[in-house]
Amino acid sequence: MTDAPPTLEMSIEEFSERAQAIVDQVRKVIVGQTDLIRQALICVIAGRHALLEGVPGLGKTMLIRTLAQAMNLKFARIQFTPDLMPADIVGTDILEEREDGRREFRFQAGPVFANLVLADEINRATPKTQSALLEAMQEKRVTVANQTYELEAPFFVLATQNPLEMEGTYPLPEAQLDRFMFKVDVTFPNANELVEIFNRTTGSYAAEPEPVVDAEQIIAMGELALQVPIASHVSEYVARLVVSTHPEYPDAPDMVKQYVRYGSSPRGGQALILGSKVNALLEGRYNVAFDDIRQIAAAVFRHRLLLNFEAQAEGITADQIIEDMLEKVGQEG
Amino acid sequence: MQRVIKQGQTQSLLLDSHTVLSEYLQRWNTRLRVARTLIWVPRGLLVGLLIALIITFISRMRPWLLPEEILRNGLIAIAATGVLSLVLVWLWPRETHFSAQDFDRRFGLKERMSTALELGSGQLFAPKVFVTHQIEDARIAAKKVNLAHLLPLRVRWLEVAVLVLSLIVFVGSLLFENPYTDQVLAQQALDREIDERIEELEGSREEVLENADLSEAQQQELSEPIDEAIENLERDEISEAEAVAALSEAEQELREMATDGMSSDERQALENAGSALQNSEPSSELGEAMENRDQEQAAEEAEELADNLDNLSEEERQELADQLEEAADALESTDPELAESLRDAAEALREGNTQQAQEALEEAAEQMREQGQQNQSQADAAEELADDVAESRREMIESTQDDASGSEEQQQPGQQQPGGQQPQQGEGQESQGTEQQSGQNQQGTGQTQQQNGESGESSEGQQPSGENTEGQQPGQPAEGQQGGQQPGEGQGDSDSQQGSQGQASQSQQQTGASQGQASASGAGDTGNPSGSEEQPGGAGEQPGPGEINNNPGDEDMRDFESVYSPQRIGDSGGEDSEMSLSGEVSEDEGDPINEVFNDEFSGESVVPYDRVFQQYQGEVQKALDSDYIPIGLRDYIHAYFTSLEPQD
Incomplete structure (x- = not known):
């Protein structure tokens, strides 16, 4: 090597430093939940949406708010309730009287016009309201009264839902679930973490996260992630994983054939590669490895596998099927 | 942080890095082949040894190969499998990309090498700046690989021990005598x-x-x-x-x-x-x-x-x-x-x-x-x-x-023949029973030859009617046989032809008994075709003593021709356990007649039945071991010949 390697617009070291800075800020508030933080961060850097599922009180909302603070993003929280209307999300035209006495409609932007939207307990709203988020999540724009409004970049929806209180809820339709890059299970903290949580929340200490990055830098980090190369045999592995989630695929694992009604869409593969690229950068690598794929596979496929009645009856979870699939599907074609 | 990279510089970096990575791969491949050589060559040799042991085993189960052939074939098998394993290890194709993927997994390189090679070869698209960084990252990771730790040169001692053990078994099996050696030698000679x-x-x-x-x-x-x-x-x-x-x-x-x-x-x-x-x-x-x-x-x-x-x-x-x-x-x-x-x-x-x-x-x-x-x-x-x-x-x-006598001598070196007449008696015994x-x-x-009208001398000693003995002198077959066939003389051509046909059919017979029958009829003698009690039913040809026999003092001693065991087996031995031979036994070498025979046979050389029977037994065993005799009849034949064993 006679010449020094050329530099990137953002070096991998800078990427890692910034990501670590965000994590550090979040850790000021959130105790434990390493995977949750990392996967939420991957979604944010990748510019995709995440669905956080966990029982109340585990810090889901707190995490998202902290992320927004650390990244200095415009944050909006929407508490989904059965009577929430689409206009409450996207906004509406209101009639306004000018000084000259003339009246005209003015668009009153809803909470979706933010960088980071927290859709709290998203499954409590009616499907009509839930679907109001569809266009925003996919197209990153909203249309009200035939008028289309672009959402400000970056735009992320981090939704939460409670898996226990299912009465009076409206499970998200598959089409909407597919728009979430990850579905992250928020686990209950262990005893040590609980002690730390108690200490932090029952005293006078009140941690205040500081903004360490801004929206532009988040976008730059996302663009850098997109450049991470992925070797052809790794891409093929992702493809094999995606098709293996379909029970009709001849080489699908037995568990998939037995318990899965419908497998992942191509969006699952896209999410897997994109998430892996971010994960590779977070680990200080310039390329995607099989390990990256395996690390995020569960979060990617968990909500994309539609289990059949037999699986529900036998208590088989999507995570079990994914674990089996990762074991059965070989890295070598 | 930003720096303008000239196109040429980036290209040069790419080429250099790619070359370095290829060198790493080549070095790792060589190391891998050496490691595999230590594993697969012993395994290949073991396979060859197993083949050699199988050859040895088969050769001990049925007549097939001589010990030296087993050794040669075994060594060829061992060498062939050893060389084959070596060739496979060193010439088995390992494509560059496959090698890169393989070493990524082996060395935990997280797909750095395979990605770098794809980027370097242009198979994968990425911004050049990123490509350069990735390849450099792969090079650094490759440099850190500790081959001695990740790809150790290990010999699997358990397999080597099995190899050595198999070798000992193989050599040992060669040292032990193979019961089929003589049979194989005879077959090869044939x-x-x-x-x-x-x-x-x-x-x-x-x-x-x-x-x-x-x-x-x-x-x-x-x-x-x-x-x-x-x-x-x-x-x-x-x-x-x-x-x-x-x-x-x-x-x-x-x-x-x-x-x-x-x-x-x-x-x-x-x-x-x-x-x-x-x-x-x-x-x-x-x-x-x-x-x-x-x-x-x-x-x-x-x-x-x-x-x-x-x-x-x-x-x-x-x-x-x-x-x-x-x-x-x-x-x-x-x-x-x-x-x-x-x-x-x-x-x-x-x-x-x-x-x-x-x-x-x-x-x-x-x-x-x-x-x-x-x-x-x-x-x-x-x-x-x-x-x-x-x-x-x-x-x-x-x-x-x-060949048969050679192998027999080889098999029984120095074995004393009864009566102390080892040389002549031994020959006589061979010629009786060999074939x-x-x-x-x-x-x-x-x-x-007689059919062709060649006249023969008839001055040979005659056998009494019904006694058919056989004796032929090499070098004078026509004379001896014509002389010996005195009773047949005067018969027409057709008779002679009949005799000849009888001979042909005899040759196809496996047992001495049927040969004896055919011989008798062919010669036109009055011998008992059934070969039963009175006299042996073999063809009688006895040359005159003055012409053919070896007399003491004669200058030209002639070898005795092979003696055909007549078809008389099945009786109780004793007197009947004798057969006549042409010629006389030299007094210097003992007189077997005095040992086991009565005076009735004085003047003739005879071979005791028990000696003849040994050869019969060998032939029977050979026939039974061959595929000519159906399995269902083997016990029957075995029982028959067992009943013919000479009584002590």
């Missing part, structure tokens, strides 16, 4: 001998085909028995008896052809024509000559008849014409030209044209003369060919006897 015989037969056939005196049809006719014999000899796993039988059969067919050079159809046609002509007084002598197949004589008689036509009455001419017509009909299928001449003569006689009839008869005489000469040529060629075949057969028998067909086939040779 195979060689058969090959030689085939070569000789092919040479004889070539001579026949190149013989200008013979017509194409005659060449073809003479070649047929040879071809048949060659075909039989070329069969797989042919036994010695079958080989000799094949040669005997060919010889017999050739001897038949050698009698008059005619085929059986021709012979029959000539006889029929002769019979027809004998019905007429003027042509009776012509008919007799034709019936005797003496074509030269017939030609002369035909000419004489032609000369006498003018002296015949009209009635005699008409009668002669009818007989000539009838003879012509008989010869129509085998000799149409002669038939036409005779028919012309008959027609001319009927028309009263004696001149034309004379011409036709003279023409017929000429044709008969020519035909006779041709037949004589064929007969001579057949005779020569038969002699060649007989010689081949004799050589084969002698050679296999030598019982041998003596018989030699006898057959003598018989066929």
Whole structure:
């Protein structure tokens, strides 16, 4: 090597430093939940949406708010309730009287016009309201009264839902679930973490996260992630994983054939590669490895596998099927 | 942080890094092949050793290979599998990308190498700046790989121990005596001998085909028995008896052809024509000559008849014409030209044209003369060919006897024969039992020679009626056998042929008993064909003592020919457990007669039954081990020969 390697617009070291800075800020508030933080961060850097599922009180909302603070993003929280209307999300035209006495409609932007939207307990709203988020999540724009409004970049929806209180809820339709890059299970903290949580929340200490990055830098980090190369045999592995989630695929694992009604869409593969690229950068690598794929596979496929009645009856979870699939599907074609 | 990178610099960096990565891969591949060599070459050698052990095992289960062949084949198998494993390890293709993926996994490089190679080769698209960083990252990771730790050169000692153990077993198995060695040696000797015989037969056939005196049809006719014999000899796993039988059969067919050079159809046609002509007084002598197949004589008689036509009455001419017509009909299928001449003569006689009839008869005489000469040529060629075949057969028998005696001597070095007569008795025992067909086939040779009219001396000692003993002297087979066949003398050709046929069938027999029967009938002796109590049923040929026997003080001591064990087994031994041999036993070397035989056999050399039986037993065992005898009959045969064991 006679010449020094050329530099990137953002070096991998800078990427890692910034990501670590965000994590550090979040850790000021959130105790434990390493995977949750990392996967939420991957979604944010990748510019995709995440669905956080966990029982109340585990810090889901707190995490998202902290992320927004650390990244200095415009944050909006929407508490989904059965009577929430689409206009409450996207906004509406209101009639306004000018000084000259003339009246005209003015668009009153809803909470979706933010960088980071927290859709709290998203499954409590009616499907009509839930679907109001569809266009925003996919197209990153909203249309009200035939008028289309672009959402400000970056735009992320981090939704939460409670898996226990299912009465009076409206499970998200598959089409909407597919728009979430990850579905992250928020686990209950262990005893040590609980002690730390108690200490932090029952005293006078009140941690205040500081903004360490801004929206532009988040976008730059996302663009850098997109450049991470992925070797052809790794891409093929992702493809094999995606098709293996379909029970009709001849080489699908037995568990998939037995318990899965419908497998992942191509969006699952896209999410897997994109998430892996971010994960590779977070680990200080310039390329995607099989390990990256395996690390995020569960979060990617968990909500994309539609289990059949037999699986529900036998208590088989999507995570079990994914674990089996990762074991059965070989890295070598 | 940002820096403008010139296009050329980036390209140079890419090439350098790619080269470095390729070098790393090459180095790792070499290391991997060395590591695999340490694993797979012992395994390859082990496979070769297992093959060698299998070969050894099979060779101990059935006659197959000699120890030196086992060793050679085993070493070849070991070397071949060892080299094969080495070649596979070092020449097994490992594509660069495959190697990169493999080493990514082996060394935990997180797909850095494979990605870098794809980026470097342009298979994967990424911004050049990123490519450069990725390749550099891969190079750094490759540099950190500790080959000694991640790809150690280890020998699997357990496998090496198994290898050594197998080698010890293999060598050990070679050191222990293989019970089938002698059998294999004999079979190989037989195979060689058969090959030689085939070569000789092919040479004889070539001579026949190149013989200008013979017509194409005659060449073809003479070649047929040879071809048949060659075909039989070329069969797989042919036994010695079958080989000799094949040669005997060919010889017999050739001897038949050698009698008059005619085929059986021709012979029959000539006889029929002769019979027809004998019905007429003027042509009776012509008919007799034709019936005797003496074509030269017939030609002369035909000419004489032609000369006498003018002296015949009209009635005699008409009668002669009818007989000539009838003879012509008989010869129509085998000799149409002669038939036409005779028919012309008959027609001319009927028309009263004696001149034309004379011409036709003279023409017929000429044709008969020519035909006779041709037949004589064929007969001579057949005779020569038969002699060649007989010689081949004799050589084969002698050679296999030598091989057998050689192997026997090798097997029993220094073994003392009873009576302290090791040299002669040992030979006698060999020749009795080695190949019982041998003596018989030699006898057959003598018989066929007798058919050819060769006169033999008959001054040999005679056996009493019903006593058939056998004895032949090498070098004088014709004399000895003709002499020995005194009772058969005076019999017609057909008898002799019968004897010859008997010989041929004997050779195909496996047991000495059936050989003895056939021999007796072939020689025309009065020997008991059943081979039962009175005397051995073997062919009796005993040369006179003054001519053939070895007498003390004689300058030219002759070897005794092989002794055929007569078909007499099955009785209780004792007196009957004896057989006569031609010649006398030298006093210097002891007298076995005094040991086990009574005075009735004084003056003859004899071999005790128990010695003969050893050889029988060997032959029976060989036959039982072969595939010739159906499994269902083996117990029966075994029980039969067990019942024949000599009593102490």
